[in-house]
Amino acid sequence: MELKKEGKIEVNRNNAQKMRSILEKYNKVKEDRTLLILDFFTVTDYLFLLRSATQIMSKLKEHAMYFLAAAVSDFFIPAQKMPQHKIQSSVGDLTLTMNQVPKFLKPMVMNWVPSGFIVSFKLETDSSLLVDKSRHALNRYGHQIVIGNLLETRKREVIFITKDSGFQVKLTEEEIKNEIDIEAKIIPELVKRHDEWINKSS
Template sequence: MSTETESNYFNSYPPPKALQRHEALTRAFVQLQLEQNRRVVLVTSGGTTVPLENQTVRFIDNFSAGTRGASSAEQFLENGYAVIFLHRQFSLLPYSRHYSHSTNCFLDFMDEDPVTSSIVVRKEYQSSMRDVLRKYRYAKQNNLLLVLPFTTVTEYMFELRSLAHLMKPLGANALFYLAAAVSDFFIPRDRMAEHKIQSSEIPAHIGQHQPIQDDEVYTGYNEDQPGDVEKTEYKSKKLVIDLDPVPKFLHRLVDGWAPEGSMIVSFKLETDPTLLVYKARTSLQRYAHHLVIGNLLSTRKWEVVFVTPEEPHERWIRVPKSKRSKSISGSENQIGLAEKILHDQEHPDQPEEQQKEEKGESRGENEEGGGGVEIESLIIPELVKLHSKRIASRSTT
């Protein structure tokens, strides 16, 4: 993508109102980590919106609660990183996610002491909540976590560009972990409606401040009134949306925005197992970054695939069966399906078991233990190893 395309895009929109404040916070945060010679990861999380009107009532939203990003941020902190957490406003946050989106109301964790009337955590939750609270307090008190919100895809792009530039002094100690669900399509600002898009026709003189007859009052009905020919002008309308592709700024992040020597990791979410590895490979080749983590919507909580330029090129990471958490939306019977399809396509004459023996079992599959392990606890340690290897290779050149 050319710098001209970049300029045209960013010049078409005013900067987000919070951008200057976010830049000041990030500048101070990065300086503090530089003084400590600490690695810093920018974790993006949650979905972006695409407004349909300038005064936004309706918008297109990308599906994401922000679970991957929030959980990963906790794991990065556990592994000694400082975290800039760029997240969709009101999506899940590190540590508080354990309670903010719980199936129980937050108040269900609380009780009132009958003697002192003090509010206390119920006994059965104290141990787990104490552990989460200590980790959160440690991160905040030691200035290891900076939380910055966005909402629209344009706000996200402005924030990503600014934060990447501010991280330049970090060099190879910078890591970009792009887990946000970023919109692929948008409506350019000059084609956006100013006011709320109406679902029914409005009489032409409504906006001209002329008197309105009683039988012409716009009622907001979305359907034709049976037998009322006079009101057919108020019938509901189809909404046809013409979307443009969002400029692919990942190329600019790799080639211009990010610090020299930094590591850039993106995600590829698919629903079709036949496309997963192909799309991840294509993304890696197109943008020339360092790692694509592929995952299927139906199995994303239990398995991912690391796609890298170096051999073995694809490496699957799975939560062992005995440790898998339950998921209402997931399909355990699809675990391993994308890998099997890839094997059958590329090695039609080789039995699958033989291939597993040659390359070894996927990371985590032979481990034992109880249930409820989050896959991010397997992803991040492996990613830290790759980042360490990259830093070491640059220090020897």
């Protein structure tokens, strides 16, 4: 978008069709009430909302897919450790100690939605660790799929890790040139596997 005179905003002509398509889809899901946006400000808010949402959705059993696309944070400062007043610079250097964000996948799989189809992501910067760490997460938490990706190539390729297999999903040069998002290949694959999960469960 471009900022014009008198405070007006105008969509760049080259992007107008794409923006129109996005806006139409957004308006459609709002109209159909198929998109629920939950705001949160802290890690504690997020974990509370996630637990509440999954417990409500647990009634859907195997028909619900939980797509946990990214960790909100790996570390945080608990409220009880937050200073009440401004930290004075006169005290010198500051040492900051953070706590690890509680691991929620295990209780989610075991207690909140034991019948649900759960997908998590594993982001790494070292390609030699990606598959092993993704498989370790799958074995540790007992959910259905880990999608592994590397920071450098996360928008072009991912690795699906399941209990029985591992395979790559990758954009072609033509798809990259046409600005296709990697999600356009991830989502149909997940839908297919979720359908298989539902059939197997029933």
